[in-house]
Amino acid sequence: MDVQPGQTALDVGCGPGTDLPTLAGRVGVSGTVIGVDRDPAMLAEARRRTSDLPAVQIREADAHALPVEPGTVDRARIDRVLMHVTEPTSVLA
DSSP: OOOOTTOEEEEETOTTTTTHHHHHHHHOTTOEEEEEESOHHHHHHHHHHHTTOTTEEEEEOOGGGOSSOTTOOSEEEEOSOGGGSSOHHHHHO
């Protein structure tokens, strides 16, 4: 993904937040990591795992309606999510 310091990275379907600390390390103190998931239990675990990482924001949302404005994310990842959504092409768009 070539995540750089100061960038905003989005993890769609972040689940329990496994990859969020690594992304936070890459964006550094001047960057932002946004983890999005629709499962409240997964979000609670992601919040627990990243509670000491101020660069990380956890947001509850469906992949079809991401809570980010167009053009505000530098890097995005999605892993093992598209098979679970009704319209994969619209999620990628």
